[in-house]
Amino acid sequence: MSMTEAQVAAFCLSLPGAREDYKWGGVRVFSIAGNKMFALQNLRGDSLAFKVDKALFLGHVDRPGIHPAPYLARAQWIIMNTPYPLGPEELRGLLQRSHQLVVSKLPRRAQVGLWLEDRE
Numbered sequence: 586m587s588m589t590e591a592q593v594a595a596f597c598l599s600l601p602g603a604r605e606d607y608k609w610g611g612v613r614v615f616s617i618a619g620n621k622m623f624a625l626q627n628l629r630g631d632s633l634a635f636k637v638d639k640a641l642f643l644g645h646v647d648r649p650g651i652h653p654a655p656y657l658a659r660a661q662w663i664i665m666n667t668p669y670p671l672g673p674e675e676l677r678g679l680l681q682r683s684h685q686l687v688v689s690k691l692p693r694r695a696q697v698g699l700w701l702e703d704r705e
Contacts, residue, residue: 587669588676590630596677597624600684602699616687618695623687624680625654634664635683 588596597603597615606614607628615624624635634654637645642661645651650670654662669676681701688699
């Protein structure tokens, strides 16, 4: 059984420093550090997009129901429609990874408190 739109949103907002905003006339944006996006949800509830590891991007888009995200594929974003083709555990793991990929690109001082595990 796949996660619902509400479950995905609640999970995204549970990640350190996450906040939501609404942009582009119908897109729910999950971001950190002001404007650094890590996930997008269509307000119609029919699609979800997020960043994945560069080395794994092609493997993800080869899977049924997962496609390169329009305008964001060059930054290794994927998109999927509901019902999401991934189980809850895998989807939560990929959303966490998206969050952490974005954290890793922030200036060091902005990363404080945003890592899921302690870093030295």
